[in-house]
Each structure stands twice: as C-alpha cells, then as structure tokens.
Amino acid sequence: MPLRRTEIITPFMVMDLLERAKLLEAQGREVIHLEIGEPDFDTPRCVKEAAIQALEANETHYTHSLGLMELREAISQQYLKEYNVYVPPDQILVTSGTSPGFLLILSVILEPGDEVIVPEPYYPCYPNFIQYLGAVPIFVRSEPEAGFLPDVARIKKRIGPRTKAIIINFPSNPTGQIIDKKTLEAIASLGLTIVSDEIYHGLVYGERCPSILEVTQDAFVLNGFSKRYAMTGWRLGYVIAPNTYMREIQKLQQNFLISANSISQRAAIAALRDAREDLIRMLSVYDERRTYMLKRLGELGFYLPIEPKGAFYVFCDLGHIHHDSVELVWKLLEDFGVAVTPGGEFGKSFRSYVRFSYANSLQNIEKGLNRIEAFLNTGQWKRNS
C-alpha cells in the first residue's frame, strides 16, 4: 500500500510526454521538442575543463557540507555584483541542484498543516514538495492581464492563521515573466516567509530581474547552475538562507545528502568566473529564437498576454480552440510529431494554455511551428468544446 506521503505526489506529465516522444523516435518518427525545460546548449568549455582538472587532481571526495568555500565566495561575489547585496558565504549552502534545496528549505519552515501561498501558474513540483511535508498549498491565480504578476491584494485575502510562506519564481517558468522591485516590496510587506526561486536569473532579454534580497534579507533564495550555464546534468544549485536557519538546513544536508558533488562544485566556480562570453552568446541565441517564436505564435492566432522577457518559455492561451489543452497536446504529439506542455500542469485554471520552450534550435522551432500550423489548418480544432 502506498503511503499518504507518496500517494499525493503527482507525476510530471511533461516526463510522460517526453517518454512517449522517445518511444515514437525509437520507432523512426521525428519529434520536435518544444516541451523541454532544459538548455539545448553544451556546457561551456571552460566549465568542462575545470571539471577535468578537478578529476585529474583527485578532487573526488566529500566536500564541506555547506559546499566549497571558494564556490560560496564566488556566489557571494555574484550577488554583490549583480544585485548589490552582500550575502555572507556562511549563509550559502551548495546543493545537488535547486530541487533538493526546496526540500531542505521547506523542511525547516513548515509544520504539518501549515499553508503556503503558491501563485498560479507555478512550477509543477512546488505543491508536491509542500504536500510531501504535510503542509497545504494555497493557489492564488495571477491574472494574464496583470502580466502574470502575483496578485498581492488577492493573496492578502487568503492569508489565515496557518499561512506560513509564499513561493515566488521570476523569471518565471512557465510564463517567462520577470518581476519588478515594487511588486517584490509588496510581497515582502505581506509578512510571510518568502521562498524565491531564482533559477532563471541571468536569462533575461533586455530588462533586469531583481532578486528578492534587494528588498529584504529575510528571505530564502534558491538558485543554481542548470539553466543559466546549461548544466542540468551536473546537478548543482544553492540555497541562501537567513542566518538563524542555516544550522538547521546544514543538519538536514549532512544527514540526507552529505555534500554536493565535488567535481561539479569546481566546475561551477569556473562557470561563475569565466563563462561570461558563453553566457552572452547563449543569451543572444535564445533572444533570436524568442523573437521568432513570438512572431509566429502571434500569426497563428494564439493569445500571448505578455511579452516574455526571461527564461526560455512562452505561455499562451489556446482557449479559442479548446478549453483544456491536454487532448490537443497528445494529438499534436501523436499525429504531427511536436511535443509541447499542457498549461494545466502549471495550475488548473490555466488548462487552456500551452507552454512552448525555445530551448531548441531555430531550425527545429520553425519546423515545429510549421507542423502546428498544419495541425490548425486541418480545421478539426476550430471549436471550443
């Protein structure tokens, strides 16, 4: 019998889609992947070289449970340079990706029965982390017309005696929206513990996305190397936490994870110090794809509430075709060989939406959108059932 703890965890539909797509590919079909939230770029050379050097130098042992001091210092310098905030290295804990970081942070702030505000649309894993710990996610819809920014007035009304925290994520998965300082200040004024997922920081096209630490030091930040440095498989992230929580988080890390990967930590130091040129190159390629995708989706008649200014996603409404995109997404995969993510994954009230990822080559994006155009031209989806 499955336990309540695991029974409530929902599967990641995007993984189900991906697995089906892989099966189709194994059968000789070509599938265009516009569903994946993973950079298609290779990890920058300087990062790979640092890892090779670390291996050659036999840096193959456990590290300090908080992470290598040199890496924590480099992270601290990055927050000073980019956000003009000083984060002491002993308030940084290096983790095996941001994902376990969530578990560590939420474990030290939540008691069973506590509530956590989760603005919708959200990264699908958030409610699972919360529920796994016996706490309750409270979904509060962010309106497309308000640029998908958290609706602070609406959130205020949902705060009760058990409401402990709020999770925010900008640049956002799935909307690509960035946030402004004024909205961050309004969120900080709610008096809740803030958990800010800043994993897409650095992936912005024009405007800057401020860190929560610019408006309050009393917040938890999650960040990592997966997206910005094309290092998903290296499994490296970090947590920034208020001093009073550090020992508790460290105890969990020591017991559950010991330390993050030693080679990846060396590689991450090189990413922070030497990958600037690679970052600029990747950003310019993403931006070109973003512009192209927005133009084509607009021409196809999809409703784009905002111009996404960060991450590598476009979230648009297909409500004029179908009220729930799941059926449509599977049909698109099976009949036309294009994989996209249904909006319902990011919150029930966004079921008519679809998330497109432009972490794929311009050539593939063009091919994928041509196929979507052909799909729409069949006429079978010009209804609102």
Ligand SMILES: Cc1ncc(COP(=O)(O)O)c(C=O)c1O
């Ligand atoms: C918003 C968000 N947070 C966290 C993660 C997980 O990142 P990591 O690879 O660091 O575990 C992802 C990955 O898709 C994400 O989109």
